[in-house]
Amino acid sequence: MRVQWIMWALIVWWPWSFVAAQQASTTQFSGIVPASEIGPYVASAAPATPGSFDEVVDRTIEREHQLVSQLSALRPMIETYVQSMKADSEDSARPIRDQYFLRRLDLASGPGGIAFVADREPVRKREAKLISLFAQPLQPAGIARMLVLDTALYKKDYNFIFVRREFLGEVRCIVIDAQPRTDAAPGRFAGRIWVEDHDYTIVRFNGTYSGHAANSPYVHFDSWRLNLQPGVWLPAYVYSEESDSDRGWGRVHMKAQTRLWGYDLSAAGNRGNQEFTRIMVDGRVAKDQSGTSSDAAPVAAERMWEHQAEDNALERLEKAGLLAPSGNVDTVLQTVISNLVISNNLTLASDVRSRVLITAPLESFSVGHTIVISRGLLDVLPDEASLAMVLAHELSHIVLGHRCDTELAFNDRILFPDERLFQQLDFKRPQADEDAADVKALDLLKNSPYKEALPSAALFLRALAVHAPELPNLIRPHLGDGFAGGPNPRMEALLSTAPQLDEQRIDQIAALPLGGRIKLDPWSDSVEMVKAQPLTLTLAREKMRFEIAPFFPYLTRIASEPAERVAAVSGTK
Numbered sequence: 001m002r003v004q005w006i007m008w009a010l011i012v013w014w015p016w017s018f019v020a021a022q023q024a025s026t027t028q029f030s031g032i033v034p035a036s037e038i039g040p041y042v043a044s045a046a047p048a049t050p051g052s053f054d055e056v057v058d059r060t061i062e063r064e065h066q067l068v069s070q071l072s073a074l075r076p077m078i079e080t081y082v083q084s085m086k087a088d089s090e091d092s093a094r095p096i097r098d099q100y101f102l103r104r105l106d107l108a109s110g111p112g113g114i115a116f117v118a119d120r121e122p123v124r125k126r127e128a129k130l131i132s133l134f135a136q137p138l139q140p141a142g143i144a145r146m147l148v149l150d151t152a153l154y155k156k157d158y159n160f161i162f163v164r165r166e167f168l169g170e171v172r173c174i175v176i177d178a179q180p181r182t183d184a185a186p187g188r189f190a191g192r193i194w195v196e197d198h199d200y201t202i203v204r205f206n207g208t209y210s211g212h213a214a215n216s217p218y219v220h221f222d223s224w225r226l227n228l229q230p231g232v233w234l235p236a237y238v239y240s241e242e243s244d245s246d247r248g249w250g251r252v253h254m255k256a257q258t259r260l261w262g263y264d265l266s267a268a269g270n271r272g273n274q275e276f277t278r279i280m281v282d283g284r285v286a287k288d289q290s291g292t293s294s295d296a297a298p299v300a301a302e303r304m305w306e307h308q309a310e311d312n313a314l315e316r317l318e319k320a321g322l323l324a325p326s327g328n329v330d331t332v333l334q335t336v337i338s339n340l341v342i343s344n345n346l347t348l349a350s351d352v353r354s355r356v357l358i359t360a361p362l363e364s365f366s367v368g369h370t371i372v373i374s375r376g377l378l379d380v381l382p383d384e385a386s387l388a389m390v391l392a393h394e395l396s397h398i399v400l401g402h403r404c405d406t407e408l409a410f411n412d413r414i415l416f417p418d419e420r421l422f423q424q425l426d427f428k429r430p431q432a433d434e435d436a437a438d439v440k441a442l443d444l445l446k447n448s449p450y451k452e453a454l455p456s457a458a459l460f461l462r463a464l465a466v467h468a469p470e471l472p473n474l475i476r477p478h479l480g481d482g483f484a485g486g487p488n489p490r491m492e493a494l495l496s497t498a499p500q501l502d503e504q505r506i507d508q509i510a511a512l513p514l515g516g517r518i519k520l521d522p523w524s525d526s527v528e529m530v531k532a533q534p535l536t537l538t539l540a541r542e543k544m545r546f547e548i549a550p551f552f553p554y555l556t557r558i559a560s561e562p563a564e565r566v567a568a569v570s571g572t573k
Contacts, residue, residue: 050200056174057160059200060193064153067201070234071107071147076522077262077321078105078113080143081360081474081514082240083548085253092541093253095548100473102359104321104418105144105260113144114419117478143258146221147235149178149205150189157184163192168204169555171227172197178207186211187218196557201225201233203555219254224551228263228523230560235260236522237551255548257514261358261522262321303349309409310368313425314355316408320418323372324356324527329518332529333373336388340395343448352398354391356527358520361473362464365427365480366394368404372427375518375527376474380511380546385453386460389445389491396440402433422478431488434481438491445494458498461491463510466501467546474546506537511545 050056079102083095103113150157163175173194180188191207203225209218219242226236238258296304317323333354341352353370357363360376371394381387404427407413416424429437445454461484468475468484475484483490502508519530537543 053160053162056195056200057155057176060176060195060202061153061155063199063201064149067233068148068151070232071105074234074263075104075106075265076234076260077358078103078143078258078260079360080256080258081548082254082256083471085255094470095467095546096470098471098473100361101143104262116419116422143238145209146223146238146240146258147260149193149202157181157188165197166194168194169553171203171555171557173203180210196233198557199231203233219256222550224553226522226553227556227558228521230558234263234522237553239548239550241550257548257551259520259522261520261525263523264525265319265321305409306368306403306406307350309404309406310370312408312411312414313367313404313427314370316414316421316425317357320421321525322358322421324358324375324520324525326355327526327528329356329378329527329529330354333371333387333391336384336391337371337395339450340388340392340444340448344444346399348398352395356518357479358525358527359478360514361478362475362483363477363480364390364394365477366397366402366404367427369398371395371398372480375520376514379514379517381517382460382509382512383453383456385450386457388448388450389441389454389457389460389494392441392444392448393437393490396437396444397429397433400433400436400440402429402437425479427480429481434488434490438493441491442493454494455497455499458494459501459508459510461489461495462498462501463545465489465495471546504540506540506543509543513544513547513549515549515551
């Protein structure tokens with residue numbers, strides 16, 4: 001009897017235990033998340049959850065093909081800044097040369113897109129061999145290729161290997177190694193990919209491309225995407241780096257940052273249309289004004305004319321995707337400007353405004369009563385006193401009555417293609433105006449809350465002067481006047497009071513790395529201050545002034561709106 005019971009138990013239990021073991025094995029090696037771990041995404045996911053690792057790969061490839069189609073319809077700005085590095089000692093390196101590209105990605109016009117800034121040739125012959133090595137992959141066409149894993153991505157060309165599951169920020173990902181098959185054509189991606197586990201979109205890939213020729217290599221890169229709209233992940237950052245020590249050229253290597261923004265540029269151009277479609281009802285009764293004159297007096301008319309030129313210039317910059325919309329960073333700048341105005345008892349005809357230029361080169365300028373400062377400059381300024389120095393110089397132009405070019409008050413003057421913007425708009429001032437603004441800025445700073453911290457601002461100027469010959473593309477402005485280089489560096493009198501730079505002093509921070517302070521939303525072009533926890537430096541080489549650093553964004557997922565909200569907006573039930 002006992003034998004029969006045991007046989008019956010084996011017959012019933014054994015097949016089910018075998019199936020359970022198979023399922024456990026599939027879960028372990030394929031990376032499929034168990035249903036109990038998927039949580040709230042189960043209800044919102046349209047397709048069924050993949051049941052095997054092969055299905056995950058199929059879904060990922062399908063999503064990548066969809067991304068290629070999406071990018072073909074979008075025209076974001078793409079900016080790449082490249083630094084060639086040379087070792088100073090055993091454990092540190094410094095930038096010795098740079099390159100800068102700013103284009104609008106337009107796949108219809110070719111992978112290189114439309115140039116805003118003319119590509120410049122190398123300025124130093126002694127680095128020509130290094131530059132020629134990286135010239136092809138770091139040209140705009142090569143940079144654009146790093147935005148998509150493989151434009152011809154098919155399973156037949158790759159071996160996909162499950163690695164593990166891990167979180168990138170708040171987004172749970174399936175980590176997969178992608179290795180080109182031996183019979184695959186050259187130029188296939190080789191490296192690691194991170195696939196978010198909701199729609200199975202690649203959110204990060206890290207590696208290089210295989211099968212290059214010896215004189216035309218591919219660089220290694222780390223490409224990141226952000227969730228910019230519900231269910232839509234688009235390229236946002238690419239960090240590139242290459243070491244040359246294995247080629248016997250010393251410890252010289254290259255680093256590059258690529259940023260994308262302006263995916264929703266239509267919003268900047270249609271703000272007026274949105275206002276037009278909004279019906280405004282005024283409850284007041286109209287009064288007959290025929291007996292009085294409301295025309296502007298000559299002085300008021302002159303001010304209004306200058307203000308119209310100012311607004312036209314700012315609107316044109318924002319429409320082109322180069323100027324961030326007003327936001328919380330402007331509030332920070334306004335606080336510093338107010339400190340300067342109040343402490344000096346300044347009386348101005350109108351309030352001073354501030355805006356952020358989205359590009360990396362270090363520049364600032366004033367247009368009428370608006371001060372514009374670049375994202376790159378905000379990134380590298382080490383403290384509030386240094387920011388006050390920059391703003392005081394531009395505020396001085398306004399206090400001294402230095403005018404902007406009122407020809408921009410004629411609207412036909414701003415009717416030109418976006419890529420001609422740097423050639424058409426010029427906010428540079430005569431040297432006499434710059435010298436007068438320097439003198440006035442020193443007076444404003446000496447009467448301000450920042451007077452005790454001016455040596456810190458002067459130290460920034462000294463570091464800038466040291467790096468200017470090696471980083472001309474970072475220092476060179478495109479719309480305003482430059483900080484360093486040339487016979488007349490800005491705030492030269494303050495520069496003479498700066499302490500000497502000490503490379504080994506960890507507590508002496510003359511300038512910050514690029515990308516450390518301002519966060520840019522690639523969809524809306526809005527900017528905000530980075531809220532990262534400050535770190536204590538332990539090595540002198542970690543100061544990295546004016547240098548490029550890798551990207552490690554904290555990924556989040558934008559939740560889809562509830563069905564009730566979508567129905568209300570669309571007018572459906």
